Amino acid sequence: MTAPVIRAAGLRKRFGTVEAVRDVSLEIRAGEFFALLGPSGCGKTTVLRMLAGLEQPDAGTVFIDGRDMTGEPPNRRSVNMVFQSYALFPHLSARDNVAYGLRASGTGRAEARSRAEETLELVALGGYGGRMPDQLSGGERQRVALARALVKRPRALLLDEPLSALDAPLREQMRFELVRLRETVGIAFVLVTHDREEALSMADRAAVMEGGTIRQTAPPVELYERPADRFVAGFIGAVNLIAGTGRQVGNGSFEIDAPGLGVRLRGAEAPGLQSGCAVWLAVRPEKIAITRPGDEPSGAAAANRLAGTVEEVSYRGGLSIYCIRVGPSPEGTVRVARPNAGSALVQPFTVGDRAVLTWPAEAGTVLVS
Amino acid sequence: MTAGAGTGRRPERQRGRRRAGLLPGFAALGSGLWFLLFFLAPLAFVWVFSFGRQEGLIDIELAWTLDNYLRALDPLYLDILLRSIWLAGLTAAVSLALGLPVAVGIAFAPARWKPLLLLLVVLPFLTNLLIRTYALIAVLRTKGYVNAVLGWAAEWLGLPFEPLPLLYNDAAVVIGLVYVHMPFMILPLYAALERMDRSLVEAALDLGASRARAFWTVVVPAALPGVFAGTILVFVPALGSYLTPDLLGGADSQMIANVIERQFKRANDWPFGAALSLLLIYAAFGTLALRPALARRWRGPR
Ligand SMILES: Nc1ncnc2c1ncn2[C@@H]1O[C@H](COP(=O)(O)OP(=O)(O)O)[C@@H](O)[C@H]1O
Numbered sequence: 025m026t027a028p029v030i031r032a033a034g035l036r037k038r039f040g041t042v043e044a045v046r047d048v049s050l051e052i053r054a055g056e057f058f059a060l061l062g063p064s065g066c067g068k069t070t071v072l073r074m075l076a077g078l079e080q081p082d083a084g085t086v087f088i089d090g091r092d093m094t095g096e097p098p099n100r101r102s103v104n105m106v107f108q109s110y111a112l113f114p115h116l117s118a119r120d121n122v123a124y125g126l127r128a129s130g131t132g133r134a135e136a137r138s139r140a141e142e143t144l145e146l147v148a149l150g151g152y153g154g155r156m157p158d159q160l161s162g163g164e165r166q167r168v169a170l171a172r173a174l175v176k177r178p179r180a181l182l183l184d185e186p187l188s189a190l191d192a193p194l195r196e197q198m199r200f201e202l203v204r205l206r207e208t209v210g211i212a213f214v215l216v217t218h219d220r221e222e223a224l225s226m227a228d229r230a231a232v233m234e235g236g237t238i239r240q241t242a243p244p245v246e247l248y249e250r251p252a253d254r255f256v257a258g259f260i261g262a263v264n265l266i267a268g269t270g271r272q273v274g275n276g277s278f279e280i281d282a283p284g285l286g287v288r289l290r291g292a293e294a295p296g297l298q299s300g301c302a303v304w305l306a307v308r309p310e311k312i313a314i315t316r317p318g319d320e321p322s323g324a325a326a327a328n329r330l331a332g333t334v335e336e337v338s339y340r341g342g343l344s345i346y347c348i349r350v351g352p353s354p355e356g357t358v359r360v361a362r363p364n365a366g367s368a369l370v371q372p373f374t375v376g377d378r379a380v381l382t383w384p385a386e387a388g389t390v391l392v393s
Numbered sequence: 394m395t396a397g398a399g400t401g402r403r404p405e406r407q408r409g410r411r412r413a414g415l416l417p418g419f420a421a422l423g424s425g426l427w428f429l430l431f432f433l434a435p436l437a438f439v440w441v442f443s444f445g446r447q448e449g450l451i452d453i454e455l456a457w458t459l460d461n462y463l464r465a466l467d468p469l470y471l472d473i474l475l476r477s478i479w480l481a482g483l484t485a486a487v488s489l490a491l492g493l494p495v496a497v498g499i500a501f502a503p504a505r506w507k508p509l510l511l512l513l514v515v516l517p518f519l520t521n522l523l524i525r526t527y528a529l530i531a532v533l534r535t536k537g538y539v540n541a542v543l544g545w546a547a548e549w550l551g552l553p554f555e556p557l558p559l560l561y562n563d564a565a566v567v568i569g570l571v572y573v574h575m576p577f578m579i580l581p582l583y584a585a586l587e588r589m590d591r592s593l594v595e596a597a598l599d600l601g602a603s604r605a606r607a608f609w610t611v612v613v614p615a616a617l618p619g620v621f622a623g624t625i626l627v628f629v630p631a632l633g634s635y636l637t638p639d640l641l642g643g644a645d646s647q648m649i650a651n652v653i654e655r656q657f658k659r660a661n662d663w664p665f666g667a668a669l670s671l672l673l674i675y676a677a678f679g680t681l682a683l684r685p686a687l688a689r690r691w692r693g694p695r
């Protein structure tokens with residue numbers, strides 16, 4: 025595998041009393057679409073700014089293309105940034121905005137202009153070069169900002185919440201365009217976002233951040249299917265967390281004594297788990313089968329089995345969410361998502377019905393934190 | 394009980410709303426009266442005087458003559474008017490050169506320092522202009538602080554020293570005018586810079602610009618509306634300044650306002666003084682009218 029384009033190790037940054045970033049390490053591989061995902065205020069922007077050189081870390085190092093760039097100013101780094109506000113120069117035309125970086129590094133006026141026009145065409149803004157920023161729509165401004173950052177052919181493009189200022193339909197469309205654009209230009213994209221769908225649908229790999237640290241870095245499928253902890257599990261999507269005491273049972277499985285439920289549940293084995301420690305079984309609502317008592321499957325598909333009463337039915341169009349009470353404690357409910365394959369006009373379960381929930385061992389992940 | 398209180402409060406709120414509707418009307422009337430009484434009425438007198446002829450010591454004949462305006466075109470007065478424009482223009486230019494770094498410094502200072510720094514900028518306003526001007530005399534005169542410091546420095550270096558003639562010349566007038574009008578330059582510059590999106594500078598640096606390049610290509614264009622406003626706010630009052638050239642200037646560094654003052658006092662020629670005053674006002678309004686045009690031109694067609 026090729027050397028990473030960006031490698032950050034042990035980054036720390038403190039603003040007054042706020043520890044914005046503490047001990048963040050990450051590697052961006054050549055040409056990959058990397059997402060930095062986390063709730064607002066978790067330090068994503070600060071990490072991105074440290075990669076760009078707009079913020080100096082209190083500790084840690086930043087390597088770009090294998091060269092130590094810690095402490096170097098932004099104009100010496102071969103990465104470019106797309107700002108959340110786009111930060112287009114209001115007094116320059118779209119073309120001159122895009123040409124700015126080339127002019128700043130000594131390219132002649134004529135060549136800078138023609139390359140700016142080319143790059144504007146790349147983002148489907150051919151013919152818009154003469155417009156001033158205040159004559160462009162939000163989506164067009166964003167494309168100019170992309171072109172402006174791409175025109176210098178950086179090793180990586182850093183994007184800070186690039187879609188958050190757009191309205192919903194445009195945002196959806198720009199996701200595809202960003203992915204396509206990355207495939208065209210072939211450089212690494214580092215996308216900061218608080219929107220999990222954005223990260224899951226666009227990224228090759230994503231890092232989930234919380235409280236200034238990275239909780240897990242993995243491809244989206246892995247983040248969803250095998251979250252590293254309860255925070256990641258819940259941030260990436262809806263999840264049932266069932267608390268209990270863990271026990272290793274060989275044959276690739278792990279058992280959990282769930283005290284409130286009086287049953288023994290099974291989850292896929294995860295590294296580092298020990299018998300006897302407090303664990304949580306994480307199961308996504310759509311992985312649980314809901315059946316009437318007596319109709320439940322058997323064998324591996326029913327490695328886990330809980331019985332309960334339907335407490336709430338919530339219709340969501342393509343699917344319905346059932347809340348099943350399986351135990352007396354406040355946490356003793358399990359959420360199940362069931363696609364409305366047939367007609368949803370008659371729901372198969374209504375409040376008060378008895379139901380049996382089953383799921384295979386590998387559908388759940390055992391978490392220790 | 395609660396229902397009664399609720400209904401009782403209602404008409405009161407309605408009355409309050411009606412009163413609030415009348416208030417702007419009163420305010421407009423008040424400011425209109427004020428404007429009429431203290432600005433338009435005296436101006437009308439001056440305007441009428443400017444077409445009159447001085448007859449004897451206190452009588453002014455309303456002749457509706459243009460003689461006073463024609464007299465203002467006499468090279469003697471035209472020369473002073475042009476010199477006034479030159480000195481005021483120089484004052485605006487020097488204020489801009491000195492004020493821009495100060496405004497940038499304040500705009501980019503940590504947020505908690507800004508109120509203090511802005512207070513320091515306007516602090517001289519709290520002192521009477523006359524006192525400040527006399528203080529400047531103490532600084533600039535032959536045995537003043539500047540010459541004293543330079544003298545010590547020269548003595549320390551073993552160089553011969555001749556006190557610099559810093560007072561009673563055009564340079565002293567410009568120094569005085571710059572000192573007095575500087576806040577009018579700094580504040581609009583600061584306001585323009587404060588409105589600028591900070592990430593513009595970061596974007597410039599990120600795109601490979603040096604700090605100097607980012608300053609000239611991003612910060613200065615952002616400050617331009619402030620440059621226009623500040624230049625006019627300094628130029629117009631500097632053009633009509635009277636006290637500073639009177640106290641700091643030499644025999645030949647008088648400005649147009651000093652001539653006007655002489656017409657109303659020693660020369661006792663109110664009509665001519667009135668004509669000169671009106672020419673000064675027209676010049677000031679002409680300059681003010683430039684601002685929207687400049688601003689529009691810079692922002693380009695919408
Ligand atoms: N320049 C700054 N000065 C003070 N605090 C800051 C500054 N930048 C960020 N912070 C703080 O650092 C934390 C992380 O901020 P940020 O990186 O912007 O988060 P995110 O982009 O994930 O929303 C927040 O608590 C924020 O208030």
Ligand SMILES: [Mg+2]
Pocket residue numbers: 065068069185
């Ligand atoms: Mg942010």
